[in-house]
Amino acid sequence: SQTIHQWPATLVQPVGSPLSLECTVEGTSNPNLYWYRQAAGRGLQLLFYSVGIGQISSEVPQNLSASRPQDRQFILSSKKLLLSDSGFYLCAWSVRQALYSNQPQHFGDGTRLSIL
Amino acid sequence: GESVGLHLPTLSVQEGDNSIINCAYSNSASDYFIWYKQESGKGPQFIIDIRSNMDKRQGQRVTVLLNKTVKHLSLQIAATQPGDSAVYFCAENKQGYSTLTFGKGTMLLVSP
Numbered sequence: 001s002q003t004i005h006q007w008p009a010t011l012v013q014p015v016g017s018p019l020s021l022e023c024t025v026e027g028t029s030n031p032n033l034y035w036y037r038q039a040a041g042r043g044l045q046l047l048f049y050s051v052g053i054g055q056i057s058s059e060v061p062q063n064l065s066a067s068r069p070q071d072r073q074f075i076l077s078s079k080k081l082l083l084s085d086s087g088f089y090l091c092a093w094s095v096r097q098a099l100y101s102n103q104p105q106h107f108g109d110g111t112r113l114s115i116l
Numbered sequence: 117g118e119s120v121g122l123h124l125p126t127l128s129v130q131e132g133d134n135s136i137i138n139c140a141y142s143n144s145a146s147d148y149f150i151w152y153k154q155e156s157g158k159g160p161q162f163i164i165d166i167r168s169n170m171d172k173r174q175g176q177r178v179t180v181l182l183n184k185t186v187k188h189l190s191l192q193i194a195a196t197q198p199g200d201s202a203v204y205f206c207a208e209n210k211q212g213y214s215t216l217t218f219g220k221g222t223m224l225l226v227s228p
Contacts, residue, residue, distance in 0.1 A: 046216070104162045107161070
């Protein structure tokens with residue numbers, strides 16, 4: 001079966017520090033990968049998605065970037081964190097053909113990021 | 117812009133009752149809908165989905181109803197249990213697009 005792992009589960013970082021959150025998927029090949037942010041008591045905002053190695057689409061302009069160095073690895077980064085970057089970051093995957101045919105996305109358990 | 121939203125932010129029910137969570141969507145081109153359950157501190161968990169060529173789909177203790185005429189989606193949970201307490205999100209997608217649009221969520225509180 002497929003599994004998705006995110007780490008760390010929680011992270012406290014000072015303003016201006018760099019960030020690297022990692023997500024890996026097991027049990028499937030060529031997945032679509034997604035990064036979301038969820039503010040407290042709010043819905044999910046899509047940040048980035050990827051349909052393949054090195055292919056990243058950004059949904060909103062921001063202080064963050066994403067990379068996909070391997071098929072089942074998705075990384076969310078920042079060079080200098082802002083207070084507004086605090087939130088709950090979720091990684092998700094879907095089967096490759098889901099890009100143009102409807103299939104659900106499956107989520108990891110997230111990273112809670114607090115910026116001080 | 118077009119979005120998916122929810123009518124009730126919080127729904128409180130007694131254990132054993134049936135629960136109904138509602139969702140309105142505004143994009144008439146949406147053709148795929150999903151319900152997710154999110155427990156505190158965890159990621160959303162897939163519950164059930166429905167495509168626009170269907171009006172109803174049933175799972176284990178859950179039923180999703182789709183009314184395309186009024187662009188309304190609902191999730192029915194039968195015999196609600198304390199373990200059903202969570203935030204429930206609806207999401208929609210349009211054929212040919214890679215992304216889901218999520219509603220803000222409804223918190224379901226189940227009292228024993």
